[in-house]
Structure formats: C-alpha cells, structure tokens
Amino acid sequence: MARIEDMPEGLxxxxxxxPLPEFPETPYVSGPPVAERRVxxxxxxxxxxxxxxxxxxxxxxxxVIPGDAGPGDIVMSHISVNYDxxxxxxxxxxxxxxxxxxxxxxxxxIGSVADHHYSFMGATDPAEMESAAKDIAGHMAAEGVxxxxxxxV
Amino acid sequence: xxxLAHYFETAGIPTTLSALVREHAExxxxxxxxxxxxxxGRPLGAPEDAAFQRRVITAxxxxxxxxxxxxxxxxxxxxxxxxxxxxxDEGWACPVSFAQPKADAPKTLAARLQAEVAQMxxxxxxxxxxxxxxxxxxxxxxxxxxxxxxGQFADGADVSPPVAAAQPADGMKLAINDLMTFYQEAANAQxxxxxxxxxxxxxxxxxxxxxxxxLAARKVSKTGDDKRVAFVLDRLALPHIAAAxxx
Numbered sequence: 001m002a003r004i005e006d007m008p009e010g011l012x013x014x015x016x017x018x019p020l021p022e023f024p025e026t027p028y029v030s031g032p033p034v035a036e037r038r039v040x041x042x043x044x045x046x047x048x049x050x051x052x053x054x055x056x057x058x059x060x061x062x063x064v065i066p067g068d069a070g071p072g073d074i075v076m077s078h079i080s081v082n083y084d085x086x087x088x089x090x091x092x093x094x095x096x097x098x099x100x101x102x103x104x105x106x107x108x109x110i111g112s113v114a115d116h117h118y119s120f121m122g123a124t125d126p127a128e129m130e131s132a133a134k135d136i137a138g139h140m141a142a143e144g145v146x147x148x149x150x151x152x153v
Numbered sequence: 154x155x156x157l158a159h160y161f162e163t164a165g166i167p168t169t170l171s172a173l174v175r176e177h178a179e180x181x182x183x184x185x186x187x188x189x190x191x192x193x194g195r196p197l198g199a200p201e202d203a204a205f206q207r208r209v210i211t212a213x214x215x216x217x218x219x220x221x222x223x224x225x226x227x228x229x230x231x232x233x234x235x236x237x238x239x240x241x242d243e244g245w246a247c248p249v250s251f252a253q254p255k256a257d258a259p260k261t262l263a264a265r266l267q268a269e270v271a272q273m274x275x276x277x278x279x280x281x282x283x284x285x286x287x288x289x290x291x292x293x294x295x296x297x298x299x300x301x302x303x304g305q306f307a308d309g310a311d312v313s314p315p316v317a318a319a320q321p322a323d324g325m326k327l328a329i330n331d332l333m334t335f336y337q338e339a340a341n342a343q344x345x346x347x348x349x350x351x352x353x354x355x356x357x358x359x360x361x362x363x364x365x366x367x368l369a370a371r372k373v374s375k376t377g378d379d380k381r382v383a384f385v386l387d388r389l390a391l392p393h394i395a396a397a398x399x400x
Contacts, residue, residue: 003190004176011392020156020180026223027162028184034214042161044154054291054330056323057381057389072286077330081392084194086337086353089288091200100197100206109211126156133157137164147217148161149210150170151196152154 011082021127032111037147039104040114040140041065044122045088045095045153046078055079055121060128062136065117069098080123083153095153114145122152158183169213171196172225182223185216189228198232205233262366263304269362270300273339280342289334292316292327296335299328300363307369322381329367329390336363354392367391 004015031037046055048063054077055061065074071092076085087094101113118136120129140148155178158168162184172178173196175188189209191198197206209228216224277296281287292299298315305312306325314324340353358364367390374383 004174015174015176018177020177021159023156023159023181026182026184027159028222029162029165029167030220031167031217034217037214037217039214042157044157048291050290051293054327056319057326057385071284075288075290076334077291077327079326079389081333081390082193084192085334086341087192087195087200089334089338089341093203093206094195094197094200097197097206097210100203100210103203104207104210110214120157122154126154129157130160133160134164137161137166140161140166141164146167147214148166148168149213150154150158150161150168152171152173153194153196 014082019125031146034110034147035108036111038112038114038144039101039110039147039149040145041096041098041101041117041149041151042136043096043117043119043151043153044078045119045151046076046121046123047074047096047119048077049073050075058124059121060124060132061120062129062132063119065096065098065119067098067113067115067117069117078121078123078153080153088153095151097149097151110147114140115143116140155181155183155186158186167217169216171209171213175225175227178225182225184222185213185219185224187213187216187226187228191232195232198230199235202233205230261304262307262362262369263301263310265362266300266304266366267297270296270335273336276339276342277335280338283342287334287338289331289338292324292331294328294331296332299332303328303332303363303366303370307366307373309373320381321379322385325382326385326389329385332363333357336361358391 004012007015047065048054050073052063057079076088093099104110105113116139154170158170161168169185170183172186172188173191173193178186178188189198197209199205212228216226289296294315302312302314314321314328316324316327318324318327336357337353371386371391374386377383
C-alpha cells in the first residue's frame with residue numbers, strides 16, 4: 001500500500017524527491033532479550049498533549065507523551081494531509097500503541113513500558129531533528145530505556 | 154524515521170521501526186526496520202484489531218535480538234480489510250444528504266459552511282459519545298468559529314484566524330486541521346462508514362461545502378499578500394489524492 005509506485009502521482013513524486021540524510025555506516029547496539037527490555041515509543045505523527053503548543057511548519061522540536069496518557073489527552077497537528085487519520089481517530093494504538101505495550105508488559109512479553117514517550121512532526125528535514133533526538137536519548141538512558149519502537153505515519 | 158533511528162542508536166539506545174515507505178529505509182539503512190505493507194498513517198496496520206497490532210509490534214521488537222545489522226525485513230501479513238476495502242467497489246456515500254442551496258438561501262460560503270457544520274454536528278456528538286473524547290483541539294477554538302473564519306476567508310473577507318498562533322499561516326493550518334478532524338470523526342460515526350482515506354477524502358473533497366471552501370480559499374489566497382497562507386492552502390491543505398477534485 002505504501003510502496004511509492006502505488007501512490008498517487010503527486011505524492012509519489014514528492015516521496016521520490018524527498019531529500020534524505022546520508023549515513024555511511026549503521027550503528028548497532030545490542031541488549032538483553034526483548035522480555036527484559038524497557039520500551040519507549042517515538043512517533044512522528046505530530047502528537048502533543050491537549051493544551052500544549054501544537055506543531056508548526058518546519059518544527060524539529062518534540063513533545064513528551066507521559067506513559068499514563070490516554071487517547072483523549074492527545075491531539076494530532078501534523079501539517080501533512082497526505083496520510084490516513086481515520087485509523088488513528090478510531091484507535092490511537094494504530095499510531096501510538098501504548099495500550100498494546102501495557103498488555104505486553106503484563107504478559108511478560110516485554111520488561112516494562114517507559115514512563116515517557118515522544119513525538120516529532122515528521123514533515124521536517126530529519127537532519128534538523130538530530131540534536132532533539134540526542135536530547136531525548138539522554139532522558140531515555142536516565143530512565144533505563146533499552147528499546148525504542150519508532151513509528152512513522 | 155530511519156534518520157531518527159540512526160541518531161538514537163548512535164546515542165546508545167537500541168531502535169527498531171515500522172517502515173511505511175520501504176524505499177526510504179532501503180536508502181538510509183537504519184539498524185533495524187520492519188517494512189510493512191500498510192497505508193500511510195497506519196504504522197501498525199489495523200485500527201481496533203489488538204491481535205494484529207500486537208503481531209506487528211512483536212515482529213518489530215524481535216529484530217532487537219538479532220546479533221548484527223542493518224536489518225530490513227518485510228512483514229508478510231497485509232492489514233485486514235476494513236470497511237474501506239469492503240465497500241470500495243461501490244464507493245461509500247455519506248448518509249447525510251446535504252441539501253442544495255435554494256434560490257433564497259444564503260449564498261456565501263461562510264453561511265453554507267455553518268449550515269453544513271450544524272448538519273454534521275449530531276454525528277460528531279455521536280462520535281464523542283462513542284469514544285469519550287474528540288481529537289479536535291490543536292487549534293484551541295470551537296469548530297463553528299473555525300468554520301466561520303475559513304468560510305469568510307474563502308468569501309474574500311479580510312479575517313484573522315481565531316487561533317493563538319505565531320502567524321496567520323499557522324492559524325490557518327490549525328483551523329483546517331481541526332475542521333477536517335471534525336468532518337472525519339463525524340463521518341466515522343455514521344453507519345456503514347468506510348473509514349478509509351480514499352472514501353472519506355473523496356467525499357470530503359467532492360461533496361462537502363467544507364471541501365469547496367478550502368478549494369475556494371486556495372484560489373483567494375493566490376492573489377493575497379500573505380505568501381505563507383497561500384503556501385498552506387496550496388501545499389498543506391489539499392492532499393495529493395484530492396488534486397483531481399479541484400472544482
């Protein structure tokens with residue numbers, strides 16, 4: 001479905017010409033089995049807590065989603081209209097699966113759910129997000145996160 | 154998303170990701186990526202299907218236990234068809250039948266949009282009762298105020314967005330964001346709703362006054378002084394899939 005060749009022409013052209021940062025090498029950090037890991041979510045859906053400043057055009061900043069947040073606490077202000085929002089409106093877990101992670105922690109499939117999760121607004125040059133990502137990584141390390149599930153829209 | 158994976162991993166935090174655009178993951182080779190065959194906007198594939206979501210999460214997290222990378226693996230399971238797919242052949246039609254304006258009816262887009270918003274309101278209320286909340290709120294204003302602003306703008310009036318935003322363009326974008334959320338949620342509440350991007354988008358852009366207002370606002374903005382507002386309406390309000398609906 002999301003293969004570029006299947007997209008409407010305008011969107012396909014946009015996706016093909018999107019400037020992508022280049023990475024000559026891929027870092028690779030090992031860790032314990034998934035059942036022992038503390039998992040955090042990072043979304044690029046432009047999610048923020050209700051009442052907090054929404055995302056603006058070109059924003060490379062991030063918002064914190066507390067681990068005990070519910071779907072009614074969150075608003076989406078991604079600037080793109082070229083993706084489906086109706087799935088998210090029906091069930092936030094299709095974008096930010098906090099309910100699923102909580103169930104998996106109870107079942108022992110993961111070690112625990114992080115106390116903090118994070119959202120960017122994806123329609124920004126990712127290179128501009130590097131310093132924010134480093135900042136977040138520091139906070140994650142401080143609370144023992146050793147698995148991040150990255151979820152785009 | 155793949156770039157963020159590089160940044161986190163470089164900082165010592167292991168990552169895995171659901172890659173909606175396989176080509177981008179191929180180009181950026183993040184440490185671990187699960188290429189998923191899902192619609193943009195649905196990184197776990199299926200709303201209201203906990204078992205499906207969990208299988209995708211489990212597959213993505215399992216990549217963390219591999220000894221080395223980069224890993225780009227295809228997730229083998231398509232998302233189950235929801236209403237969108239099952240009714241795609243016939244084309245979903247919003248059961249609300251919008252009355253055509255009568256000869257003596259108000260002709261301004263602003264007035265017509267307010268009338269339509271009022272007609273959609275009971276469905277939006279039904280959605281809020283079902284979910285317990287609404288996703289509207291980024292703009293921080295009532296939908297009627299947002300509709301009034303957008304309608305008047307499309308009618309050519311010199312109006313400011315009823316939104317606390319740094320610039321009019323940001324206010325315009327947030328007003329559109331919440332108005333579209335209102336329509337999508339209301340459509341979601343209706344019986345037999347498709348719930349897919351194609352059907353609801355087609356309906357919004359071809360049948361609603363709201364779609365007509367945004368297309369008219371786009372034209373108006375092209376002759377206005379604020380180029381950022383024009384950019385929002387030209388590039389950030391009209392999805393590529395709706396370009397064909399320009400009317």
